[in-house]
Amino acid sequence: MTGGQRRRTCGAGWRAMLRLLVLPGLLLLAAPAPLHAVEPDEILADPALEARARDLGRELRCLVCQNQSIEDSDAPLARDLRVILRQRIEAGDSDEAAVAWIVERYGDYVLLKPPLRGDTVILWGAPLVALAGGALVVFFAMRRNRRAGNGDGP
């Protein structure tokens, strides 16, 4: 090991902020560390189970990081969640049951894909509304355009 003191923080939040060179004050508070995420000793022996754990882990948030999944984070809490997730899967939980088990303890906040509930309807509806609304605007504009353009149209 080198002489430098090793500090473990979650990297992607910092990585992302640094991307635009943000908030020097914060940079001084916590220095970034290399990201290691999944360690060899966590990996399940059965590749099929491990693949399921990976896919589920990518949808679960590291609670002490910014916008980083537990698969990508090397924060101790993320590691704990990875281990718990794998224990649930090895115990025979279905994907839904394993995630539900974690959500029950950590809340919806842990889900990187927010669930559809009363206060996320707008979030999930936004793309559809934008597309449909835009399509309507285009439709009416075209119709008006056609009427106005009848004179010099083809």
Next chain:
Amino acid sequence: MIAETGHLALILALCLALLQGTLPLAGAARGHEAWMKLATGAALAQAAMTMIAFAALTLAYIHSDFSLRNVFENSHSLKPMLYKVTGVWGNHEGSLVLWVLILALFALAVAVRGDRLPLETKARVLGVLGLIAAGFLAFSLFTSNPFERLDPPPVDGRDLNPILQDPGLAFHPPFLYLGYVGLSVTFAFAVAALIEGRVDRRWAQWVRPFTLASWTFLTTGIALGSWWAYYELGWGGWWFWDPVENASFMPWLAATALLHSTIVTGKREALKSWTILLAILAFSLSLLGTFLVRSGVLTSVHAFAVDPARGVFILAILTASIGGALALYAMRAPSLRPGGFFAPVSREGALVLNNLFLAAGCFTVLTGTLYPLLLDVVSGATVSVGPPYYEIVFVPLMVPLLILVALGMMAPWKRADLAGVLSRLKLLALVSVVTWGIAWWWTLQSSPLPAFGIALSVWIAGSVILEYGERIRIFRCPLRQSWQRARRLPAASHAMNLAHFGLAVFVAGVTASSAWQTEIIRTMAAGDRQDIAGYTLVFEGAQMVAGPNYDAERGSFLVMADGRHITRLEPERRSYLVQATQTTEAAIHTTLFADLYVVIGDAVGDGGHVVRLYHNPLVPWIWGGALLMAAGGAIGLVRRRGGPP
């Protein structure tokens, strides 16, 4: 002394910007010629002052003048010279000076090159740019002064965050800023057009180079950032839908839409009102991105409340420019005369759909980025919006857009000719579907989606080749004649084809790298071998090496394929001395079709190391594609001598 010169220059620049932002606008409104003519001089002088300020700060960094707080906090005497210089914008205060410098340079471009603009228009455009510059110069001077002194001066600095000491990240911000700030010129032209109530072919021609340049810079900047993330972060990801990434992606989407709608406005004088709105929105999104990133509101709504001075200042700039422009738009847009007629199925129609999907995509990213913040403020509830959300909502919006690329390029202007378009694309459609089937079968994947991505790429690339081939009548006339036809094509045509070809390459890269990555994580001791995707890696051990301002543990991997020696990969883990932090430096073997990506991790037990090996198929195509797109944009800027711009 140098610092004081810079400080004074920055203050003078603010005064000049205020002059540039007031008298010319008033002069244009009242027909006062002398006042309007002030704009050019003020812009020149302001650019000179900003350059002096920037040069002074850079000199302070080069000389490691730690009596400046900014230099002390972000530099170190041992830092390599390249990173001393790039460290100027590696922090909040310095990056603002870079921002105002770029803004001043764009204004300079308008002042010097805009001699064909009507006097009123030029005065208005420079006036608006002056107002924006005044806002940011005041922001810099009053909340983020880079020339603040420390007394007594410290012996040495705190060093730049090691993660920023990297060529990819060093040049990422300037490109991004060139893109962001370039959109301010488009914005200024839009405001001028609204004041004058006139949007026509000429307006589109003035705006086009600035839109194109901004788009090219944004594309390059985002690609650099994502490339950096890919090789620096150590697990082969390249895009994370992080709010900060989204902050740069939204202006890019808007600029892309603007680029396409400006073409319609320039060619057919249609979509005027929409193009103006897009120009306003594109710059607004740049400002919003700046606000999100600079105010700390992303960390949490509460972090913003703790030290709101900076955030509130940017919010004020944001509100004034967006609010002012939109109010002007609401008043004046209805009076813009409607433009040329076109049939729904035509080149214009396709470009309208392009704008529809891009705008919906942009709105989606905006919603996803702001929703957690807004929900927290409104109800205190916390939700996370991460990559899985965007994969579900954003990707389906882009697929029709990508299919549309080919149809749009084949569609003629103005008139409806669906049958003609389809008959020209018949063969290509067949080839694409067959590609889909083969790719699906070949990859033995249960999901047909990745194979569909490859088919999409073939579809777009094929349509580019078809379009280009038809233009130069390749194989239908002697090659010499085709060559001459190619040389006579307008730059815009080369630009479009190259950029769309880049898009096809990009789509293939994204699809393949996300669907068919191979990953191996294990512990290796010296002498251990590991096979991955046709390569055999032999770990030869790790040793300590010393860098200029860090110590590193460097692993050595012999890469072999079919018993032949291919290369040696040497990933590092660096410990930066001053900041006591570590970074990983992945070692990457790049071929035309894939990256072999090696990261060395913690030492474990008796001489073993945690090792991460990745085989990322087509990943170089992601940045290759982005580069081709940017090259297309750059070619579009070429103005033929004597011809129209």
